[in-house]
Amino acid sequence: MHHSWFKGDFSPANETKVFINDLGLLRGYGLFDYFRTYNLKPFQWDWYWERYERSAKLLRIPNPITKEEAFEVVTKLIAMQGVQDCAIRFLLTGGYSTDSVTSPEPNLLIVSEELHPSKEADYEHGIKVITHEYVRDLPTIKSIDYKHYMILQQDLREQNASDVLFVKNGEISELSRSNVFLINGKKLITPNENILEGITRKTVLELAKADFEIELRAVTLMELLAAEEVFTTSTTKRVLPISKVDEHIIGSGKIGAKTQALLDKINALVEAW
Amino acid sequence: MHHSWFKGDFSPANETKVFINDLGLLRGYGLFDYFRTYNLKPFQWDWYWERYERSAKLLRIPNPITKEEAFEVVTKLIAMQGVQDCAIRFLLTGGYSTDSVTSPEPNLLIVSEELHPSKEADYEHGIKVITHEYVRDLPTIKSIDYKHYMILQQDLREQNASDVLFVKNGEISELSRSNVFLINGKKLITPNENILEGITRKTVLELAKADFEIELRAVTLMELLAAEEVFTTSTTKRVLPISKVDEHIIGSGKIGAKTQALLDKINALVEAW
Structure with missing residues (x-):
């Protein structure tokens, strides 16, 4: 209890x-x-x-x-x-x-x-997110201010989407409660400003060091839509693939091989915790 | 009770x-x-x-x-x-x-x-406000989001100020919980965007119609600092003069004659309610 x-x-x-x-x-x-x-x-x-x-x-x-x-x-x-x-x-x-x-x-x-884990199928097929023009107010603070995400609940249901990707003036920042990463070749790219610095983000960056060139920098939505693989990280999601952004399919439309490798790595870490 | x-x-x-x-x-x-x-x-x-x-x-x-x-x-x-x-x-x-x-x-x-009325002396001498670079998130909604005002409590005490005036890119919007007006000659000016439309603001606009030319439009901070008289309106403050913005004295540094006339009008209205 x-x-x-x-x-x-x-x-x-x-x-x-x-x-x-x-x-x-x-x-x-x-x-x-x-x-x-x-x-x-x-x-x-x-x-x-x-x-x-x-x-x-x-x-x-x-x-x-x-x-x-x-x-x-x-x-x-x-x-x-x-x-x-x-x-x-x-x-x-x-x-x-x-x-x-x-x-x-x-x-x-x-x-x-109680934990609310993501669905098993989402790890295979990836989730859909919708974009929303917004950047979190005082984004480095984990304040209780989620009003934009809460207002969008109805849109999420109507569009069969799992989450919201915040975009402001063409630059992406984060999802409602998780960070976002792109993979292109050997490059692992994630925004470094206007975000809450996630603990799972930090964990993944550690785990990825050996296999990727890491770029922490501003990222545009155009760049994200053209990426080979995209995933999100959070305490409950660990490494969860994103396969659709609004109506754009990302990469192969399901989990990519490099995202799978990072998911395997974090799964091994938490199993041995 | x-x-x-x-x-x-x-x-x-x-x-x-x-x-x-x-x-x-x-x-x-x-x-x-x-x-x-x-x-x-x-x-x-x-x-x-x-x-x-x-x-x-x-x-x-x-x-x-x-x-x-x-x-x-x-x-x-x-x-x-x-x-x-x-x-x-x-x-x-x-x-x-x-x-x-x-x-x-x-x-x-x-x-x-319980009511928390403004101090009697404030109606004579006016209040001091400090400026803060910010515009309220979803400003037309009276949401519970007051985190910026709450964070600034310490600054308010240190600078002997009563409230915060929000300014974004040189344009003023409102105080933390009240609207703001300028008087220049026969003109009564107040911002009409990025604000919560106050009920006392609306009441004052009604009361002022006969004596002023009313301008509802974008207002710059420079314009406010140069105004003859400035006041704020809210449920508990009614019409309260602003005599200092950061270190700038407004007008005579105490309540102006036209602000006093509007205060008298709203006082007469509420006494007869």
């Missing part, structure tokens, strides 16, 4: 509540981070913690917990939920406010959640 | 809670509206309701209540809080979600709150 940790107490996740004067709810003033376990051990904990701390600093919400205390909470939440792997969410908001602006202290919630 | 209405139940506002899987909290997927009473009657109810409905439509969150039902709730909340004037907040979020994205139904909360 999944539990939450909030203000020092553990309780069942589906019974945990916050007062309505929380600044996350009233003012969208909040950030989160999200990682998963493999073999019941948090994957890349050091990197996720570092990013959580950086988001808090950039959004100017004081982080109320040390890394050691947080790790103890995480360990306990994993043990409480049972023997399956799970996700862990940190949610840090501006806290409770009596005037809708100021607050004496932030609210930090840590909660274990 | 202030109360909330949530899912059909009335309860004390300071005891009302939401589950942590609300999409407002997890994904910043929410909007609100906010109005006040004068003589215990909701001010410009029809206009506020219309804006709330428009925000919901644009953010694609289904509005779960009719105007008549909402008015009944508002009337009851006003009666429950006593004999003083109060504010009423509508907060509409994407609702509870088991996968952090989809939800069977939205969450609507209606709550009465």
Whole structure:
């Protein structure tokens, strides 16, 4: 059973509540981070913690917990939920406010959640994404601001698409909750600005070093549409091929050999975690 | 005592809670509206309701209540809080979600709150605002996204400023939670794009028709700094003079005669509401 940790107490996740004067709810003033376990051990904990701390600093919400205390909470939440792997969410908001602006202290919630893995077929055939003219506001911060993605839910359903690719003035940045990579020959290319620096992105860049020339730079949509292979990376997706962008077929229209090799590499890494 | 209405139940506002899987909290997927009473009657109810409905439509969150039902709730909340004037907040979020994205139904909360009026001295001397390079994301929607304003709280305190004026590429749009007007001779000028169309803005435009030539158009920061008088309008501020923008003094450095005349007009309107 999944539990939450909030203000020092553990309780069942589906019974945990916050007062309505929380600044996350009233003012969208909040950030989160999200990682998963493999073999019941948090994957890349050091990197996720570092990013959580950086988001808090950039959004100017004081982080109320040390890394050691947080790790103890995480360990306990994993043990409480049972023997399956799970996700862990940190949610840090501006806290409770009596005037809708100021607050004496932030609210930090840590909660274990069920995993929502991608479909097996998607790893073979790739997913379809639709483009949307937008670049995330304060993109280096993992803020809770997903309103553009949420507004587009209906378009995604109507167009049988799995996700949104953000494009601004012809340059791509990222998907709603994951990074994007191109492969051309020996080159592995991914945007390096206006993005959230994903932990899986960082992991894949490490794994790819030996076999690819890596280019971190601005990438146009035209370049992406003409790429041999395209894939996306995230905590839950690992390495997931993209086979269609709007109505354009990418490469062979299914997972490419080099994307498959990177997927195999990360699968081997997480299995041995 | 202030109360909330949530899912059909009335309860004390300071005891009302939401589950942590609300999409407002997890994904910043929410909007609100906010109005006040004068003589215990909701001010410009029809206009506020219309804006709330428009925000919901644009953010694609289904509005779960009719105007008549909402008015009944508002009337009851006003009666429950006593004999003083109060504010009423509508907060509409994407609702509870088991996968952090989809939800069977939205969450609507209606709550009465204490008013936080501006200081009397500010109406005489005017307020200081600081400029910030930004234009609100989806500005015509009253979404809960105030992260830029929240991040700037420390700057506001350090610079003894009351609010933030958003400027993008030399053009002004609005303050964090209010509209901005310039007066030059017989001209009353206010931006008409990239703004939330304030109900007090609309009220002031009505009141000013007889005495001013009204210009609704793009306005540069240079033009604002050189204006004879500048003021801001909002539900709680009504007409509040701005006497300083960063380190520039506006006009005489205190409330101007024409701003005072508009303030007198709106004060007369609300007193007789």
